[in-house]
Amino acid sequence: ETGVTQTPRHLVMGMTNKKSLxxxxxxxxxxxxxxxxxxxxxxxxxxxxxxxxxTENNSVPSRFSPECPNSSHLFLHLHTLQPEDSALYLCASxxxxxxxxxxxxxGPGTRLTVT
Amino acid sequence: GQNIxxxxxxxxxxxxxxxxxxxxxxSGFNGLFWYQQHAGEAPTFLSYNVLDGLEEKxxxxxxxxxxxxxxxxxxxxxxxxxxxxxxxxxxxPGADSNYQLIWGAGTKLIIKP
Numbered sequence: 001e002t003g004v005t006q007t008p009r010h011l012v013m014g015m016t017n018k019k020s021l022x023x024x025x026x027x028x029x030x031x032x033x034x035x036x037x038x039x040x041x042x043x044x045x046x047x048x049x050x051x052x053x054x055t056e057n058n059s060v061p062s063r064f065s066p067e068c069p070n071s072s073h074l075f076l077h078l079h080t081l082q083p084e085d086s087a088l089y090l091c092a093s094x095x096x097x098x099x100x101x102x103x104x105x106x107g108p109g110t111r112l113t114v115t
Numbered sequence: 116g117q118n119i120x121x122x123x124x125x126x127x128x129x130x131x132x133x134x135x136x137x138x139x140x141x142s143g144f145n146g147l148f149w150y151q152q153h154a155g156e157a158p159t160f161l162s163y164n165v166l167d168g169l170e171e172k173x174x175x176x177x178x179x180x181x182x183x184x185x186x187x188x189x190x191x192x193x194x195x196x197x198x199x200x201x202x203x204x205x206x207x208p209g210a211d212s213n214y215q216l217i218w219g220a221g222t223k224l225i226i227k228p
Binding site: 002040041042055056100101103105106108 | 119123145148156157158159160165202206213215216217218220221
């Protein structure tokens with residue numbers, strides 16, 4: 001138990017569906033992250049939030065839409081996804097973003113399958 | 116471009132020692148992380164190096180040579196529970212005075228009895 005929870009753990013959706021992934025951290029951290037992890041590929045950082053403000057958007061397609069209502073919660077809204085978006089989506093948090101030299105605490109991930 | 120190389124898979128014997136290497140070519144360096152990820156689980160932090168040398172933490176040690184763009188993770192007295200993927204990640208300066216974290220693809224370590 002890392003103090004970061006994610007729901008759902010597994011999700012199967014069609015290309016025309018709309019769904020949301022939820023992440024919650026109980027560590028009092030100020031920074032939160034969304035990552036995509038595909039088999040045998042490096043972790044891909046998608047979005048970074050620092051004190052609820054988005055600081056990074058690494059050229060992520062608009063079919064992925066993040067939302068950070070407060071420092072403890074992070075959502076990833078999904079719509080009209082493609083089969084290649086099937087992957088493990090990991091949420092992480094850290095004490096701060098500055099310098100990125102704070103260890104990150106990861107949630108267990110959501111295994112997403114797009115059919 | 117930015118690149119991090121790690122062996123894809125390694126095998127070692129219970130009780131032995133294994134060294135997992137990570138080489139990086141990045142435009143700048145501000146630190147290096149090692150994370151452990153068991154199958155189906157979240158990555159967990161192992162170590163952080165920013166200066167050259169060896170950092171020891173129990174059975175695990177991490178080494179960094181900034182001039183060579185090289186790090187390794189040393190695992191001693193291997194246990195079956197050490198079977199996992201080990202991820203190397205480098206902090207580099209990004210655009211607009213921000214930083215970015217570049218991840219390797221990970222090394223899958225298999226421990227045999």
